[in-house]
Amino acid sequence: QKEVEQNSGPLSVPEGAIASLNCTYSDRVSQSFFWYRQYSGKSPELIMSIYSNGDKEDGRFTAQLNKASQYVSLLIRDSQPSDSATYLCAVNIRDGATNKLIFGTGTLLAVQP
């Protein structure tokens, strides 16, 4: 089982719709979760971080965390063509006495005008 898993997509949504991106992780004691956006040919950039169970909202973005189910999601409301990118889920995973930041394979989102 991969430590962080995402559906690779592509996820296609019409402009103005809600895009829902999902991620599961294997380490039950992980405490830090991140969503990065990566445009083609560019480096990843952070869009959301979440550390506690529940929802965290930032503008059109909402991150949802359920530690019992080892599940984190990202909702994008009023999707725009400019949101078309690959969305990477990242989780802080235990590595013996230390931690490492592990990424999922990413979900490609395509917002259709």
Next chain:
Amino acid sequence: DAEITQSPRHKITETGRQVTLACHQTWNHNNMFWYRQDLGHGLRLIHYSYGVHDTNKGEVSDGYSVSRSNTEDLPLTLESAASSQTSVYFCASSESRGDTEAFFGQGTRLTVV
């Protein structure tokens, strides 16, 4: 402004040659990471460092080495380049070990022929 820079941006090398990719950050972050990104695999952790003289192996460390002689730099060395190491390499740094944002460099596209 603080930043993280990688060099070169593009490199073509021959099988068997030693190659070093540079990463320099001015954030004064203790934590630095090297990832490779390939289609279908997402970002995979190669090596990481939590401070000067500290290095740790990631998921795909075979054939790679790093050294950390100062806070600003974490060069990645491919001891004997192989075609399987053709990839896009990203360096990142963060303020803490797992609960804050990681900032990424622009990436280095390496082709081994």
